[in-house]
Each structure stands twice: as structure tokens, then as C-alpha cells.
Amino acid sequence: MCGTCCRGLGEGEVFLYKNDIKTLANHLNLKGKSGLREFTKKYLKIINDTFFWRNPKTKKGKTYRFKTLGFKFTGNDEHCHFLKDNKCTVHKARPFQCRAFPIGWNMLINSLRNFKDYSKRCPALQKSLENQGYFYSKNEIIKWARQEYEMEKNFFIKMKKNDFNIFRVYKFLPNDIANK
Numbered sequence: 001m002c003g004t005c006c007r008g009l010g011e012g013e014v015f016l017y018k019n020d021i022k023t024l025a026n027h028l029n030l031k032g033k034s035g036l037r038e039f040t041k042k043y044l045k046i047i048n049d050t051f052f053w054r055n056p057k058t059k060k061g062k063t064y065r066f067k068t069l070g071f072k073f074t075g076n077d078e079h080c081h082f083l084k085d086n087k088c089t090v091h092k093a094r095p096f097q098c099r100a101f102p103i104g105w106n107m108l109i110n111s112l113r114n115f116k117d118y119s120k121r122c123p124a125l126q127k128s129l130e131n132q133g134y135f136y137s138k139n140e141i142i143k144w145a146r147q148e149y150e151m152e153k154n155f156f157i158k159m160k161k162n163d164f165n166i167f168r169v170y171k172f173l174p175n176d177i178a179n180k
Contacts, residue, residue, distance in 0.1 A: 004121060004122060004123075005098075005101055005102070005122060006079055006080045006082075006083040006086075006088065006098075007073070007077045007078055007079045007080070007083070008073040008077075008078030008079070013047050013070040013071070014070055014071040014080070014095060014097050014098060015047075015049070015068055015069070015070050015095075015097055015152075016044065016069050016070060016071065016095050016097075017069075017095075017096070017151055017155055018170065019096075020095035020096055020097075021036065021039065021040070021044070021069070021170075022036070023093045023095075024039065024043075024090060024093050024094075024095070025038075025039040026093070027090055027092070027093035028090070033171075033172045036172035037172050037173075037174050040069075040170075040172065040173055040174060040177060041174055041176075041177065042081075043071060043072055043081055044069050044070065044071065044072060044177065045069070045070060045071075045072045045177065046067045046068070046069060046166060046177055047067070047068055047069070047070045048065065048066075048067065048068075049065070049066055049067065049068040050063050050064065050065050050066075051063070051064050051066070051152060051153070051156040052064075053156060053160075064156065064160070064164070066156070066159050066164040066166075067164070067166045068155065068159075068166070069166070069170065071095075082094075096147070096148065096151060097148070100144045100147070100148055102115075102118070102122065102124070102125055116129070155169075
């Protein structure tokens, strides 16, 4: 409840997928294509992303670069627009990446070094290293991480099928959406 994970501070991005966007827009009573456009203009930006993909029929894989959507941050501390008094104002409708943090982030669960490094900035993770706080089972953590990976993979495949044109995948995007 410190709100640190809701601040960018050069730490990374909060990626959003179509279901996240629709859920948030609906939660904010922004309906239809015009509501999605309004939400996108106000809260989202296009960001660069990568995904390593190996076609099951081949031996070698490749890292692909493409565009995706993420939250715009605001203020000197790069906080989420929905963070007020260190509380999430859209908590019930928050994106998957926010709901899964930190247990669903592959970068943290696949590397003890990353986990320990990030825990220096996150009181909840620090408590977990001291065996305090809520305990998530190994199966729960793996489930979240797999769910995150499947979302990323499905988005990547959809982008690949659409020649990595984000405007074909997200038809509601305004042409003037801000790039990072």
C-alpha cells in the first residue's frame, strides 16, 4: 500500500491488453469505440516492446521488436493517473499486470537477483524475504506467470499476423496517440 509500484521512475512500463483497456474504460463509463478512443488518448501511450519467438517447426528463434500499449505516467515521480493518496482508484478494474505484481512478473520470479534487487525498493517484497506478509504457493505464482506469458504471446501472435501494425490490432486507436 505504499504506491511505489504505481510510479514509473524509469523502472519500466505497465503494459495493457485489449481486455484491460475495455475493462478500465467500462469502469470509467467510457462506452463504445468513442469511449475507448477517449480512454486511449487520455491514459495510454505507444511503447516499444520485444518478444522472443521460436516457431515450434524451427530450431532457431528470433527477438521481434514491435509497438504495444502502456500507461502514460504523470508528474515528476511518473505516477499512474489512477494513483491518489497511494491508493488505486480503479483497483477493481486494474490491469492484469497490476493485479499480478510482483508474483506474476517473469523477470522477478525467474531471477533471485532481480527479486532481491527490486525488493530494495518494494516494502512488500522486502517483507517476503523476511518471511512476513501473505504467502503465495509455488503453484499460484507459476499460474500468474504463465497467464502473463500467454497474454504476451497471444498479443505477439496477433501483432505478427497483422504485420506488426498496432492500428490493425487496436482499431479504436486514434491516429495521434502519443508515442513514448
